[in-house]
Amino acid sequence: MTEAATDAEKNPPNELLFINWLEAATDLWSNLAKTAAPNPDGSKQTKNAAQNRFLGQWKTNLSLMKSFSQAMNESESESSTAQAIDVLPKIILRMSKSGWDTGFQIQKHLLEKIGKIGKRTEAYNFDNLDEEVFKASTEIYEKELQQYFHVPPLGLNRYYQERLSSLLDKHNLFENTLAEFLSVLYLPMEKSFKVLQENLQSMANEGTLPKGTKDHYAMWIKILEGHYMNLFKSKEYTDALHKTLSKMEDFLLAKNETLHDFLQLLPIPTNKEMDELYKEFHVLKKRVKELEKQIKVMSKANKGSQQSAPAG
Amino acid sequence: MTQTKIPIELILESLAEDTEKAQKRAEKASDVLLSPLHYDVASTPYDIVYEEDRVKLKHYSRSETAENKLKTPLLVVYALINRETMLDLQPDRSVVKNFLQDGIDLYMIDWGYPTRKDRFVTIDDHVNGYIDNIIDFIREKHQIQKVNIMGICMGGTFSIMYSALHPDKIKNLITTVTPSSFDTDKGLLHVWMKDIDIDKMIQTYGNIPGDLMNLGFLLLNPARLMIDKYVGFMENMDNKEFVENFVRMERWIFDSPDVPGETFRQFVEDGYKNNLLIQSKMYLDGKRVDLKKLTMPMLNFYGKYDHLVPPESCDQITSAVGSKDTEDVCLETGHIGIYVSSKFQKQFSPKIAEWLKARDQDELPVPMPPKKKASEKTNPLHKRVTINKKPPTRKTQTKKLDQLTKGNNTKPPQKPPSKGKSLLMQKISEII
Structure with a gap:
């Protein structure tokens, strides 16, 4: 039996093919790695060291694959693989x-x-108070959906994710509050039409209905103005206004923080950085102006004393 | 069968007439809107005589032919909200022109447009910085010890602070629609400001955006300011002169510079929230604003129907200051009606000129005290006058018109607008 025949017996053709491919690949990558010329200066020694580390790791990996391939070829392994x-x-x-x-x-x-x-x-009872819809929607958001934006982010980018989630959360809250505020603001409009309708009805019954459209308009705008005045004096309106302003500010602050992250990637100074600079600039300017004033007063006093001093 | 009381045929007829009128108006309006319109504001010529940062000082040349020229120049300090151009809004309704014709040597501060870099500028920087430097400049230029000062709205509050801190530099103080006592629930602004989270607001915006404030002002009376005003415009948009004046007003209203953050913060905290000024408890850079040190003559104007700065916010200052020569004048109009309504301009500017003239000469005796009211016992020279909507008598009016014509050499006086179209502008100015 020839040596080749013995090899063929030991390793079936597909296995031989794999081992040959492994050896060829090892040779190729090893030679490629060796082709790098030796570096005369010390500064490149580190690079050589890195090459050697790479070669070593490469060889280890190939040996591991070889042994794994051989191990897989053994009968116990074969049965084990079949079971697997x-x-x-x-x-x-x-x-x-x-x-x-x-x-x-x-x-x-x-x-x-x-x-x-x-x-x-x-x-909630929506029959009479439409604004309850907005309160309910805010509550639903806060109780059922907001928590998803509060899931703690992990990893290197956690702070960036946190700020982005906060922006989305604050945006949703602002939208809800704004919708509620606008609905409150629309109430006088709605009511004024109802009152106008009632007034016109009673005027029609009395036969005193205004003839011109201008008169109708004047009547309506007066009713509307009255309703707005009543609304604006109410605590509910003041609360809604402050709440909307507050939510808008929360959203804008969150937006600024997120923008800050993006701007840091670009060569653009952020508002925060500029504000620090402006503050320093303001303080310095104030000091310079004060010193200028003092110098002016002193030079005036000097001039005065020179003039009053006897000549010669 | 009973006959219906509703005159349906008349209503329909009126509707048809209105539709036809509207159609004709729309046709004419397109010609007006597409034609060249002149709606420049602040057309009275002036020189910029002093500049510091964003702040400029305007000097108007008074008519040399004016009789009884005042010796002491007048500095007008406008608010940081909106712009001083309001005093010179349209050629035939200009407080500036009236002052010049009355012989007043007029200076006016243009606060400019604060940018982000101005967010740390405080009330102290405005009062003891810019205003003080400007007063010193005028004193030096005219070689005088004291200057007259007139403040408008927030500018009036600054003028009060300045006059209390530098009484040696101010000859006479005039305040117009000036908030000085903030502990009132009469004005919506006062109610809304009390609970505002000012720190968060400043943190968010830096400077308070002019547009945000404008929105707030519009929300004070949306029926009139957001609907009725534009309906009025639609009804008159075929009238070129009306359109020009309307656009002038729009340009002024929405020309709102941002307010420096730190200035706004102190104004809200010390004013609206804690009401410190009227109690002489306010501090500017460590210096107490003691109203008892405000000893110069003081004339205080306010609007009876002012919903931004209600009378309750203006009428306490004269009894809180140390001056013995004070006068309150209540006009039956709104916040800016005093300056832009032709009706009140006829009373406002001449009153100021007369009052200043009476106090311009050092040798002139101080006017005799009026009859005292029971509540005004402590202040022997205090006057309280209410000027109602009734215009002055024909004789007086003619005299004033003669004076106006005499003083205006460059341009002939413009034809006064017709009654119908002036009514809406009048209404608008009184609403604001």
Whole structure:
């Protein structure tokens, strides 16, 4: 039996092919790594050291793959691999099931949340006070959805993520509050039309209906003005106004913080940086102006004393 | 069957007439709006005589032919909200022109447009910095010891502070629609400002944006300022002169510089929230603003229907200051009606000129005290006058018009607007 025949017996053709490919690949990458010319100066010694480390690691990996390939070829391993192949579908099934369960749980959780939204809205009476809708929507957001923006982010970018989540959260809160505020602001408009309608009805009954459109308009605008004045004096309106301003400011601050992150990537100074500079500039300017004034007073006094001093 | 009381045929007829009129108006309006319009504001010529940072000092040349020229120049300090151009809004309704024709040597501060770099500028920087430097400049230029000062709205508050801190430099003080006592619930602004989170606001915006303040002012009376005003415009937009004046007013209203953050903070905290000024408890850079040190003659104007600075916020200052020669004048108008309404201009500018003239000469005796009211016993020279909407008598009016014509050499006096179109502008100015 020839040596080649012995090799063929030891290693089946596919295995031989793999080992040959491994050896060829090792030679190729090793030679490629060696082609780098030796560096005369010390500064490049580090680079050589890195090359050697790379070669060493490369060889280790190839040896590992070789031994793994050989190990796989042995009979015990063969049976083990066959068993593994049998088990594989079960494992995949288990993994899929686990993934499915997780997905299902999330879906179930979301459905529960949506269900709660329904329950929450049912608790309010919308028949008379439309603005309750906005309060309810804010409450739903705060209780059911806001928590997703508060999930603690992890890793290197955690602070950036946190600021972005905060921006989205603050934006949603501002939108809700603004909608509520606008609805409050629209109330006098709605009521003024109702009152106008009633007035016109009673005037029609009395036969004193205004003939011109201008008169109708004048009547309506007066009613509207009265309603607005009443609304503006109410505590509810003042509260809604302050709440809206506050939420808008929260949103703008969050927006500024996020923008700050982006601006830092660019060669553009942020407002925060400029404000620090402006403050220093302001203080310095104030001091310079004060000193200028003092010098002016002193030079005037000097002139005065020179003039009053006897000549010669 | 009973006959209906509603004159349906008349209503329909009126509706048809209105529609036809509106159509004709729209046709004519397009010609007006597409034609060249002149709506420049602040057309009276002036020189910039002093500049510091963003602040400029305007000097108007008074008519040399004016009789009884005042010796002491008058410095007008406008508010930081909106612009001083309001005093010279349109050629035929200009407080500036009236002052010049009355012989007043007029200076006016233009605060400019604060930018982000001005956010740390405080009330002290405005009062003891810019205003003081400007007063010194005028004193030096005219070689005089004292200057007359007139403050408008927030500018009036600054003028009070300045006069209390530098009484040696101020001859006479005039305040117009000036908030000095903030502990009142009459004005919506006072109510809204009390609970405002000023720190957060400054942190957010730096300077308080002019647009935000304008929105706030519009919300004080949305029915009139956001609807009725523009309906009025639609009804008169075929009238070129009306359109020009309307656009002038719009340009002024929405020309709102931002207010420096730190100045706004102190104004809200020391004024609206803690009401320190009227109690002489306010401090500027460590110096107490003691109103008892305000000893020069003081004339105080305010509007009876002013919803931004209600009378309750203006009428306490004369009894809180140390001056013995004070006068309150209540005009039956709104916040800016005093300056832009032709009706009140006829009373406002001549009153100031007369009052200043009476106090311009050192040798002139101080006017005799009026009849005392029971509540005014402590201040023997205090006067309280209410000027109602009734215009002056024909004789007086003619005399004043003669004076105006005499004083205006460069341009002939413009034809006064017709009654119908002036009414809406009048209304608008009184609402604001």
